[in-house]
Amino acid sequence: MTKLRIASVAGMLLSLIVPGYAAAQASIRDGALQDWTQLKDTMMKISEAMPEDKFGYKATPPERTWAEQILHVAEANVNQIGRLGPKAMPPVVNMKATSRTEILKALADSFDYGTAALNEQTDRTMVEAATSTRFDRFMGPSVKARVAYYVIGHTWDIYGQMVVYLRLNGITPPASQRF
Numbered sequence: 001m002t003k004l005r006i007a008s009v010a011g012m013l014l015s016l017i018v019p020g021y022a023a024a025q026a027s028i029r030d031g032a033l034q035d036w037t038q039l040k041d042t043m044m045k046i047s048e049a050m051p052e053d054k055f056g057y058k059a060t061p062p063e064r065t066w067a068e069q070i071l072h073v074a075e076a077n078v079n080q081i082g083r084l085g086p087k088a089m090p091p092v093v094n095m096k097a098t099s100r101t102e103i104l105k106a107l108a109d110s111f112d113y114g115t116a117a118l119n120e121q122t123d124r125t126m127v128e129a130a131t132s133t134r135f136d137r138f139m140g141p142s143v144k145a146r147v148a149y150y151v152i153g154h155t156w157d158i159y160g161q162m163v164v165y166l167r168l169n170g171i172t173p174p175a176s177q178r179f
Contacts, residue, residue, distance in 0.1 A: 070103050
């Protein structure tokens with residue numbers, strides 16, 4: 001975990017435990033929005049790093065292809081962010097998409113949906129229960145802040161797998177490139 005992510009999670013947890021901490025230090029919603037926005041940038045860069053002719057690549061038969069990894073993130077983003085109960089309309093993710101353009105658009109749209117949903121929140125609503133209509137079998141009942149950080153953590157997990165896919169294809173991930 002990077003120091004920034006540790007600090008963000010620690011700040012979020014302290015704001016839930018220590019009355020007045022959020023007001024004095026940081027906003028739960030603003031921290032989640034900042035982390036979400038930075039994650040979009042990171043995911044778009046890594047997703048764009050693989051040449052289109054390698055979107056079908058997978059290291060072993062049981063793994064997802066590069067394209068499937070990206071679509072998995074997009075679908076998970078939409079499903080989990082939907083638990084925040086946003087008024088924003090969720091994008092439709094075509095899980096059978098094959099064109100690079102459509103796949104990258106699905107990813108960008110899923111993050112834009114998350115941004116819209118987080119912008120609808122306040123620090124007060126972030127500690128309210130997430131909607132039960134999109135119950136998550138992995139998390140169970142949760143507050144909205146936990147849902148936001150769960151999906152961020154999930155995406156970082158997939159990011160780590162994508163780094164390996166790039167390196168197996170002789171490509172240095174954008175975050176590791178030195179200029």
